[in-house]
Amino acid sequence: MLMLKIKRMRKIFYLATVLLGFSCTTAEIPLTGVPIDRTVTYQRDIQPIIFNNCLTCHSSINPANGLILESYVQVKNSAQNGNLITRINDGANPMPQNGLLTAANRALFDKWKVDGYIE
Numbered sequence: 339m340l341m342l343k344i345k346r347m348r349k350i351f352y353l354a355t356v357l358l359g360f361s362c363t364t365a366e367i368p369l370t371g372v373p374i375d376r377t378v379t380y381q382r383d384i385q386p387i388i389f390n391n392c393l394t395c396h397s398s399i400n401p402a403n404g405l406i407l408e409s410y411v412q413v414k415n416s417a418q419n420g421n422l423i424t425r426i427n428d429g430a431n432p433m434p435q436n437g438l439l440t441a442a443n444r445a446l447f448d449k450w451k452v453d454g455y456i457e
């Protein structure tokens with residue numbers, strides 16, 4: 339009787355471990371490995387980073403490569419359909435050109451994408 343109970347409890351414990359394992363592995367892991375546990379928005383998080391690091395070259399006055407990153411729609415379009423997120427994480431050919439942004443700042447772009455590019 340007792341043996342049976344122990345066996346059943348073992349089974350439950352095993353199942354719980356497996357389920358827990360699954361729920362952990364399916365969580366989205368950001369490229370940078372820096373976890374962010376809140377919603378990221380363009381206005382609060384992304385715009386200031388673009389303003390401080392990109393607009394010297396990507397504003398409407400003589401934009402590098404024709405890429406303008408002044409508005410929400412322009413930045414979202416480059417992140418969603420262009421290669422903005424690839425380039426800010428590209429150690430060999432980074433944007434901005436003088437070196438990668440901090441991991442914390444790059445993680446904000448990953449989370450912005452996961453959250454659905456909220457304005």
Ligand code: HEC
Nearest residue numbers: 391392394395396402403405420421422425426433434435
């Ligand atoms: C000092 C000038 C400079 C700064 C600052 C700069 N860029 Fe660029 N960017 C360029 C130039 C020049 C190119 C074209 C050459 C290339 O692709 O490397 C370019 C190309 C790009 C491209 C690829 C081309 C395209 O049309 O998609 C992306 C994406 C990009 N930049 C995003 C950014 C982002 C995001 C930032 C800020 C985090 C930034 N850049 C900061 C000069 C700059």
